[in-house]
Structures are given as C-alpha cells and as structure tokens.
Amino acid sequence: MTSIADGTGVLAGEQRMLIDGELQLTAGGTLFDVIDPATELVAGQATDGTVDDMARAVGAARRAFDETDWSRDLDFRYHCLSQLHAALERNKEHLRRVLITEVGCPVKVTGSQIESPIDEVKHWAEHGKNFDYLADNGVHQTPLGPARRKIHYEAVGVVGAITPWNVPLYLNIAETVPALMAGNTVVLKPAQLTPWSGSEYGRIVAEETDIPPGVFNVVTSNANEVGAALSADPRVDMVTFTGSTATGRAILAAGAATVKKTLLELGGKSAHIVLDDADFGMALPMAALMACVMSGQSCILPSRILLPRSRYDEGIEIMKTMMENFPVGDPWDPANMQGPQISETQRQKVLGMVAEAVDSGARLVTGGGVPDKLPVGYYTQATLLADVHPDSRIAQDEVFGPVLAVIPYDTDDEAVAIANNSIYGLSGEVSGGDLDRAFAVATRMRTGNVTINGKSHFGIDSPFGGTKQSGLGYRNGAEGYKEYLTAKTIGMPE
Incomplete structure (x- = not known):
C-alpha cells in the first residue's frame, strides 16, 4: 500500500x-x-x-x-x-x-x-x-x-x-x-x-x-x-x-x-467489425487494450470482436498476446493500466459468465480466472473467448469486465447482421483499409455512435446517445x- x-x-x-x-x-x-x-x-x-x-x-x-x-x-x-x-x-x-x-x-x-x-x-x-x-x-x-x-x-x-x-x-x-x-x-x-x-x-x-x-x-x-x-x-x-x-x-x-x-x-454490447483489409497490427492491440482499461467496466466498450474468417487465427493471436501482457495490478502503481473490478459480486458475475460461455461451446483462448500474483483485491484476468455463437449469452449480455467475445464472419452483410443482433445500440467500431467501405458498414450499424479506425466518436461537442434499449x-x-x-x-x- x-x-x-x-x-x-x-x-x-x-x-x-x-x-x-x-x-x-x-x-x-x-x-x-x-x-x-x-x-x-x-x-x-x-x-x-x-x-x-x-x-x-x-x-x-x-x-x-x-x-x-x-x-x-x-x-x-x-x-x-x-x-x-x-x-x-x-x-x-x-x-x-x-x-x-x-x-x-x-x-x-x-x-x-x-x-x-x-x-x-x-x-x-x-x-x-x-x-x-x-x-x-x-x-x-x-x-x-x-x-x-x-x-x-x-x-x-x-x-x-x-x-x-x-x-x-x-x-x-x-x-x-x-x-x-x-x-x-x-x-x-x-x-x-x-x-x-x-x-x-x-x-x-x-x-x-x-x-x-x-x-x-x-x-x-x-x-x-x-x-x-x-x-x-x-x-x-x-x-x-x-x-x-x-x-x-x-x-x-x-x-x-x-x-x-x-x-x-x-447498457451496451457494442460490436467492432474488423474488415479483411484492416490493419490488424493497429486495430486489434487497441481492441484488446480497450477491453482491459477500466477493467472492462465501460458501457461503450466494443466487447464483441467480429473477425473475417480469412484472417481469424491471425487476429486472435494478436489479441491473445496483448491481453496476456497487459499490466494489471495495484492502481496506485503508474505502470499498471488495469485495476480490480468494483466488487467481489461484480467479479463473480464476470467469471461466471465466462465459465458459462465455455460450457456453451466458446473456446477460452486466455484468461478466465483470477491473476495468480494478485490474491487480494477484486482482480480478474484479461479474457479472450473465440468461436462465440452470436446468439449466446456472452454475445448478447453486458459483462462489464475485461472480456472479449470473438465471432467469425464471411461477408460484410453477415458482419452487419451479427453486429445488429442485439437489444442494445450504444456504440460500435469499424476497422478497414478502404474508408468508403468502412463508412458504408458504419452507416448500416444500428447504434448511436461509431468509431472508424480508432477515430473516436466521443467528445463534448458531439451528441452521444443510444438506440434501441441503450x-x-x-x-x-x-x-x-x-x-x-x-x-x-x-x-x-x-
């Protein structure tokens, strides 16, 4: 202390x-x-x-x-x-x-x-x-x-x-x-x-x-x-x-x-659509970082990552590396960027949803538990789940923890349909090399706010609000x- x-x-x-x-x-x-x-x-x-x-x-x-x-x-x-x-x-x-x-x-x-x-x-x-x-x-x-x-x-x-x-x-x-x-x-x-x-x-x-x-x-x-x-x-x-x-x-x-x-x-269950022409080396480390900062306790966090099947394994490996090396621990230490969950109740909710997801067929890539080096404090491992079904609870409900659910897709139309498959519509993100294509995808997402290639939608001069039940x-x-x-x-x- x-x-x-x-x-x-x-x-x-x-x-x-x-x-x-x-x-x-x-x-x-x-x-x-x-x-x-x-x-x-x-x-x-x-x-x-x-x-x-x-x-x-x-x-x-x-x-x-x-x-x-x-x-x-x-x-x-x-x-x-x-x-x-x-x-x-x-x-x-x-x-x-x-x-x-x-x-x-x-x-x-x-x-x-x-x-x-x-x-x-x-x-x-x-x-x-x-x-x-x-x-x-x-x-x-x-x-x-x-x-x-x-x-x-x-x-x-x-x-x-x-x-x-x-x-x-x-x-x-x-x-x-x-x-x-x-x-x-x-x-x-x-x-x-x-x-x-x-x-x-x-x-x-x-x-x-x-x-x-x-x-x-x-x-x-x-x-x-x-x-x-x-x-x-x-x-x-x-x-x-x-x-x-x-x-x-x-x-x-x-x-x-x-x-x-x-x-x-x-609430929100925001989707990040990563197009097949995106710069994975830029987009996916940031996606993993956003999941961990504030311990995932953010309503606008893109917690569903939609990856093209053609680059699926590549994307998962990038996020896995980032999440396994993310600095978590004592919030007073300036070297750390992820602190604890707000309470033991919240931590158990997060861990319980991860366990349920795995039982339902999701693949645990990394995390899913309590960090070994942090026995005291409500800390949770940064967690990456792959092969998540779009209709599963982990893909539909807000977790409010450092958890990313990765869903594969084949076409832009399918990605948009998966992103819109939610009662929520607070935020979203698109990453892609062709800006016209990325913008076209963003306009089809039923959400109040969308970030393209990391250029945040959020700011005091711009309206911020949700659609649907957000x-x-x-x-x-x-x-x-x-x-x-x-x-x-x-x-x-x-």
Whole structure:
C-alpha cells in the first residue's frame, strides 16, 4: 500500500451529504462502508440517506427553482459555475485519490475521470452563456393574419440525476453541470459503491461556490428505494440516469405517472467489425487494450470482436498476446493500466459468465480466472473467448469486465447482421483499409455512435446517445444541452 503521507495513497472521502445548502449526516447518524476494491478493506464511510432525506432534498430543489431567480439569472449561473471549475481544479489531486480509492481506477488512466469532467464544467459554462435562449422563427401567414413566432428555451425545472459507479465523478458532472447552467435545480443520487465522488462534489459546491441553498443537492444512500423515490417524486420534472437497461426501465415506469422527461444512457454490447483489409497490427492491440482499461467496466466498450474468417487465427493471436501482457495490478502503481473490478459480486458475475460461455461451446483462448500474483483485491484476468455463437449469452449480455467475445464472419452483410443482433445500440467500431467501405458498414450499424479506425466518436461537442434499449436522448453537443431545456413557441404580432 502506498502511504498517505506522500499524497498518493488511499483517502477516505466526505461522509456528509448536501441538502438545502447544508452538509449533514442523516438523522440518527447511520453510515455505510465504502470498500477499497484493490485491498478489499473498508476505506471509510458515507452517510446512509433515507427516503425522508431524499424528500427534503427534492423539496429544497423545488423551492429553489420556484422561488428564486436561479433559472432567470444567466450571469449569476455563469459566475457560480466558473467558481465551480476553479474549485474543482484546486481539489483535483484530492479527488483523484478519492476516485482511485473507491473505484480502483489506475492512476495512469484517471485523466478521463478527473481532468476531462473538470474541463467540461468550463465548457458548459461558456456554452450556456453564449446559447441563444430566444430564437426568432420568422413571420408566418395564418388564417388570422401574419404572426411572428419566437422560440423561448426555458429550464425544465427540478432534475433528478442518478449516476453509476464506473466513472462516477465524470458522470456526476456530465449529468448535473449542463442542467445547472441551463437554469435547473438538481438532486444528485450517486451510486452506492462510489458515494464519495458525489459527496466530495457536494462539499466543494457548499464550501467554495456561491450556488444558493437548494439549487444543488446530493443524497448518498446504500438503499435502492432512495433512488427510486427520486425518480417517482411528482415534484421532479426530469430524471437523467446512466446505468443498466433494467434499472432504466424501472425509472421510466416510475416516472410514467407524472410523464417525466427522461434522459437515459443504458447498457451496451457494442460490436467492432474488423474488415479483411484492416490493419490488424493497429486495430486489434487497441481492441484488446480497450477491453482491459477500466477493467472492462465501460458501457461503450466494443466487447464483441467480429473477425473475417480469412484472417481469424491471425487476429486472435494478436489479441491473445496483448491481453496476456497487459499490466494489471495495484492502481496506485503508474505502470499498471488495469485495476480490480468494483466488487467481489461484480467479479463473480464476470467469471461466471465466462465459465458459462465455455460450457456453451466458446473456446477460452486466455484468461478466465483470477491473476495468480494478485490474491487480494477484486482482480480478474484479461479474457479472450473465440468461436462465440452470436446468439449466446456472452454475445448478447453486458459483462462489464475485461472480456472479449470473438465471432467469425464471411461477408460484410453477415458482419452487419451479427453486429445488429442485439437489444442494445450504444456504440460500435469499424476497422478497414478502404474508408468508403468502412463508412458504408458504419452507416448500416444500428447504434448511436461509431468509431472508424480508432477515430473516436466521443467528445463534448458531439451528441452521444443510444438506440434501441441503450437509451433515450443525448449527452454532449448542442443536442445534449437542449435536453435540459423546454422549447416554448410564442406567437405575436409582427
């Protein structure tokens, strides 16, 4: 274990939640443990909020939206989020240590979970400041004479944000900062396994910004019913959620009674179609790397690799070599790029799905167990499965572990059909030498986002969202900002 004294060791996070501007413990002071997945030890505690706490947070957010000028004072919102950006920068290394402690993310790859979300705060502040909230739609002829129509973009109201554990600080910010800048008030319910990335965020807001009481609230809890209470509360106008498709369905059902606006980023089982003219030496090591970074705990990970039968053995050998030599271990060691799974439950799910796949006819090329050198911590071997049937569970269900399922194909049409054989449609990838051919394949994939030859689709300026059961709506880009706004059309004399 790296020592705390040198600034890189484990660090317990903020125990308190933020409700109506006050950092507080739940009534009675009940706490729940936060486990360090790299050591399996208790790293600290977080307050175990209740349904009553959630009700108070929603009430505070409702009052702040209805009774203050937050939704109408653009300059003040810009001021507050500029403060938040500066405060997150000041707390950056503290947040990094908390993140590694509660998630097990290797320090070498924390940039996307620390620097990226902090940069996004500044981006959304600038985007919101320059957004045209009143657009002239021109003069239109009507039976009652000409009418000028203007479109007024207004905040939705109270936004409930429910976030997952895999990239907690990033998604806490991605689901709340654009909402705040658009003029909404927010209640954040962070994941049970990673409460500190939410409570630390709340502490920074309370102590280092002028964001008024009630505008931003954080309720941590180890109880599923607390998040459910947020999505069902009639005072909440919109719910934004990232997580499993099963939970997304439950959130849709809970919000149906009040017809809540719902923004969902759900599960994925993304396919990477490797065409026969692709540069295997470039495409496949990267495919193996993406499976291992973050321990495979990524919704956009292309976990199905579709290889042309004519080059099948060549491709498998490249990925096998990469996965067997991938650096896994202590997340505090900068030499490592794969850390542990988030919990023993998650590790057993991963290993169980691999064992089931092998029993069902898949060929275990490498991995499938626990690394011999890592008896402590929830570590899993990078795993490569070949000869996977497209309809098997390992090819259809999200694993959320460092596991690649390889499927052979003969024609481009067959590859597209296999890729589309899924209830999910979040992401995808195509590798090929002929860009026109690769682009044509990409346009036929029923998925919200596609990467061609490693040129990532993901970025703050481009809309990101899923098709089918991978979600509703968009994050990022102008489309993502508008998710937190309503468009009111006003007809008036010209």
